[in-house]
Amino acid sequence: MSKFESISGRAxxxxxxxGDTLRTNVPDRAMKWIETGAALGAVKAGSRAATRFVRRNPAVAIASAVGAGVLLYAVRRHQRKLQESAPIEGKATRIEAKKAPARKRAPARRTRKTAAE
Structure with missing residues (x-):
C-alpha cells in the first residue's frame, strides 16, 4: 500500500x-439550517450552469420552453376534459313518481256523413 493510498483512506x-460527530452533536435545528444552505448552494450552482447553457445555446432553450408550454397546455386540456365528464358531486333526494289525476275527456265530435258519400 502506497503512502498516498493510506493518506486518502485516512482522510x-x-x-x-x-460527519457522524456533526450529526450526533449538532441540534436538529442547526442541521436543518445546514441542509437548507446546501440546498441553496445547489440551486445557485444549477442556475449558474443553466444560465451559461442558455447563453451558449439559445435555440435549444427556446425550443425546450415551447415544448414545455405545449405539454402543459395539453395536460390542462386533458384535465378539463376529464372534469367535464366526471359526475357532479352533490346531494340529491329521490322524488317518488305519483299517478296524475284522471283527466275528464271531452265527448268525441262526430262528423256528419254527407249523402254524396
Whole structure:
C-alpha cells in the first residue's frame, strides 16, 4: 500500500467521523439550517450552469420552453376534459313518481256523413 493510498483512506475515515460527530452533536435545528444552505448552494450552482447553457445555446432553450408550454397546455386540456365528464358531486333526494289525476275527456265530435258519400 502506497503512502498516498493510506493518506486518502485516512482522510475518508476522518471525514466520515466528522460527519457522524456533526450529526450526533449538532441540534436538529442547526442541521436543518445546514441542509437548507446546501440546498441553496445547489440551486445557485444549477442556475449558474443553466444560465451559461442558455447563453451558449439559445435555440435549444427556446425550443425546450415551447415544448414545455405545449405539454402543459395539453395536460390542462386533458384535465378539463376529464372534469367535464366526471359526475357532479352533490346531494340529491329521490322524488317518488305519483299517478296524475284522471283527466275528464271531452265527448268525441262526430262528423256528419254527407249523402254524396
Amino acid at each position: 475518508l475515515e476522518l471525514a466520515g467521523s466528522v
